[in-house]
Amino acid sequence: MEVALLEIIAAIKAGRCRGCGEDGKPLDAAWLDKLVRRRNRAMHDGARSVAKKRLLPYYLRCKAEDPTRWESWGVDAACEEQLVRLLKAKPRRTASGVATITVITKPHPCSSDCLYCPNDVRMPKSYLADEPACQRAERNYFDPYLQVTSRLRALTDMGHVTDKVELIVLGGTWSDYPQDYQVWFVAELFRALNDAGDQAGDAPAPREGAAPRAAAHAADGPASAATCDSARHDAAARAAFYASCGLACDADELARLTRAEQKRVTAGERTYNQAVRALYAADAWERAARIQHASLAELEREHARNEGAAHRVVGLVIETRPDLITPESLTVMRRLGCTKVQMGIQSLDESILRANRRNVTPARIAQAFSLLRLFGFKIHVHFMVNLLGASPVGDVADYRRLVTDERFLPDEVKLYPCCLVESAQLTERYAAGAWAPYPEDALVDVLVRDVLATPAYTRISRMIRDISSGDIVAGNKKTNLRQLVEARVDERSRAEGRPVREIRQREIATGAVELDALRLDCVTYATSVAQERFLQWVTPEGRIAGFLRLSLPRFDAPCLTPEERAQFPVPVREAMIREVHVYGRVARLHAAGEGAQHAGLGRRLVEEACAQAQAAGYVAVNVISSVGTRRYYRALGFLDCGLYQRRPLA
Numbered sequence: 001m002e003v004a005l006l007e008i009i010a011a012i013k014a015g016r017c018r019g020c021g022e023d024g025k026p027l028d029a030a031w032l033d034k035l036v037r038r039r040n041r042a043m044h045d046g047a048r049s050v051a052k053k054r055l056l057p058y059y060l061r062c063k064a065e066d067p068t069r070w071e072s073w074g075v076d077a078a079c080e081e082q083l084v085r086l087l088k089a090k091p092r093r094t095a096s097g098v099a100t101i102t103v104i105t106k107p108h109p110c111s112s113d114c115l116y117c118p119n120d121v122r123m124p125k126s127y128l129a130d131e132p133a134c135q136r137a138e139r140n141y142f143d144p145y146l147q148v149t150s151r152l153r154a155l156t157d158m159g160h161v162t163d164k165v166e167l168i169v170l171g172g173t174w175s176d177y178p179q180d181y182q183v184w185f186v187a188e189l190f191r192a193l194n195d196a197g198d199q200a201g202d203a204p205a206p207r208e209g210a211a212p213r214a215a216a217h218a219a220d221g222p223a224s225a226a227t228c229d230s231a232r233h234d235a236a237a238r239a240a241f242y243a244s245c246g247l248a249c250d251a252d253e254l255a256r257l258t259r260a261e262q263k264r265v266t267a268g269e270r271t272y273n274q275a276v277r278a279l280y281a282a283d284a285w286e287r288a289a290r291i292q293h294a295s296l297a298e299l300e301r302e303h304a305r306n307e308g309a310a311h312r313v314v315g316l317v318i319e320t321r322p323d324l325i326t327p328e329s330l331t332v333m334r335r336l337g338c339t340k341v342q343m344g345i346q347s348l349d350e351s352i353l354r355a356n357r358r359n360v361t362p363a364r365i366a367q368a369f370s371l372l373r374l375f376g377f378k379i380h381v382h383f384m385v386n387l388l389g390a391s392p393v394g395d396v397a398d399y400r401r402l403v404t405d406e407r408f409l410p411d412e413v414k415l416y417p418c419c420l421v422e423s424a425q426l427t428e429r430y431a432a433g434a435w436a437p438y439p440e441d442a443l444v445d446v447l448v449r450d451v452l453a454t455p456a457y458t459r460i461s462r463m464i465r466d467i468s469s470g471d472i473v474a475g476n477k478k479t480n481l482r483q484l485v486e487a488r489v490d491e492r493s494r495a496e497g498r499p500v501r502e503i504r505q506r507e508i509a510t511g512a513v514e515l516d517a518l519r520l521d522c523v524t525y526a527t528s529v530a531q532e533r534f535l536q537w538v539t540p541e542g543r544i545a546g547f548l549r550l551s552l553p554r555f556d557a558p559c560l561t562p563e564e565r566a567q568f569p570v571p572v573r574e575a576m577i578r579e580v581h582v583y584g585r586v587a588r589l590h591a592a593g594e595g596a597q598h599a600g601l602g603r604r605l606v607e608e609a610c611a612q613a614q615a616a617g618y619v620a621v622n623v624i625s626s627v628g629t630r631r632y633y634r635a636l637g638f639l640d641c642g643l644y645q646r647r648p649l650a
């Protein structure tokens with residue numbers, strides 16, 4: 001490994017001024033692949049072969065643990081920067097400006113029973129044990145502290161900057177979990193980031209599977225006060241605590257333990273909820289649950305710590321259903337620090353919702369949109385094509401309604417084709433011939449039309465779920481579905497002279513930005529409860545370098561009940577900034593970056609939003625800031641004010 005690394009370092013040093021190696025070839029991923037292949041061919045020993053993804057962890061470990069050896073390599077700051085960039089795995093992971101950490105809640109009954117929803121009893125409803133985030137959750141006993149700790153280490157090993165983190169909490173329906181558990185779960189997410197220390201690892205996060213440093217506590221007996229207390233303060237002791245409770249974290253063992261229940265659920269003899277209640281009411285889980293509660297005061301302490309932490313939370317995402325969105329539930333989410341809600345709506349066609357056992361009406365979905373908007377949340381929806389009862393033509397019309405009807409208009413969409421997994425109840429309909437997946441061409445055509453209909457202020461974040469092809473009985477198995485769709489979108493957009501407006505296809509991602517060429521553009525659109533202004537920095541080619549979502553609420557909107565009006569979190573004639581996002585390669589919080597960040601683009605967006613709100617007659621602007629961005633907004637003149645930060649408009 002060291003020999004390969006030294007060869008790379010030498011090449012960087014030789015060609016640094018040209019950004020090329022000594023042979024004049026660019027030092028890029030192709031060059032690196034070639035070097036690794038050449039070295040491995042020369043070794044004739046599989047055990048000692050070089051793995052590309054191991055090079056950066058090896059480098060960082062040597063730097064931290066063997067400084068004498070590291071110094072002998074003569075790597076200065078400029079050389080290191082180039083080295084990290086070259087060796088970084090999956091650069092797109094942090095291309096949108098933040099490092100994302102997805103965590104999964106523990107298995108728990110869901111208050112709905114949708115026909116297409118997977119019933120994997122090892123997981124919270126709708127998730128499958130072999131999805132990457134689910135595997136990580138299982139290895140970590142579904143514990144939030146342990147999940148964050150292991151993910152943070154993995155991202156750091158891959159060379160990603162993790163000082164700005166978006167936390168995505170997935171698993172069944174969040175609102176179905178007891179509030180005690182919700183508060184504990186989120187407090188632990190923050191605590192893990194607060195405890196993790198800086199990028200160089202001055203308080204290194206324990207590795208997954210590390211030997212427990214506080215094994216003695218486990219000897220006190222499961223869930224004793226001492227054990228619980230230690231478990232709260234030490235990841236290694238936490239893992240030991242779960243083991244002492246009798247919980248397993250090995251995938252094969254868990255498959256064995258749940259096999260009988262899974263068979264009964266898949267055969268339709270038992271529901272997911274019944275099986276989960278039986279499996280997780282066992283002593284081991286009950287003992288483990290004794291530490292799974294926290295007070296709001298504890299949560300707020302972790303929030304306060306995070307304001308100045310090395311890994312700050314710049315977004316917290318929670319997923320739930322529209323029928324569970326109320327002023328009360330949104331107030332709780334806001335207290336947790338939530339900034340974005342993922343809401344499963346799947347369809348706006350009443351008959352399709354009914355056929356798929358979605359117990360919600362389009363009117364209730366519209367009400368959820370209004371409440372989310374007035375509370376300032378970013379609205380991220382899940383929408384499915386090819387549900388039971390759907391047709392390609394109907395799906396296109398349904399999506400069109402989502403993105404043009406002023407009662408809806410989401411900020412982000414996960415646009416999935418329905419796939420059949422064995423444990424879902426849709427299996428019976430498939431066997432009876434009542435449901436079948438669309439042929440690939442028809443599916444791609446629906447998605448192409450949807451992308452082309454998507455407005456400039458909406459981002460399609462995904463087009464497939466992370467379900468492995470082995471789990472899919474029927475439906476799309478192509479992991480590159482999005483590329484197929486985008487290729488056809490480009491073709492059609494060129495042929496019809498119609499530019500693609502959807503955000504993800506326009507964002508600059510890892511690209512460099514010519515700041516002077518950027519233009520500030522404003523897209524105005526009406527929703528049933530607010531006028532929205534989407535302020536965007538765009539390049540001459542129409543690429544997007546940053547944006548802000550400003551809501552100018554209409555508190556007299558006829559769709560609101562007097563009770564809802566009484567519970568609004570901000571007064572009449574006050575505006576709301578729902579999101580500020582600047583793209584570009586992630587730069588450290590206090591360092592100058594090469595991308596669009598740290599060039600004042602965010603600040604200028606905020607100033608423009610305040611000016612527009614004032615001109616429209618609003619007396620103050622609120623921002624749904626995340627805990628880790630509070631200091632930033634204070635510096636821009638915002639004051640902490642209840643669930644938000646607020647700037648009066650003089």
Ligand code: SF4
Nearest residue numbers: 110112114117125126
């Ligand atoms: S609400 Fe979500 S998690 Fe619950 S059954 Fe329906 S799709 Fe699955």
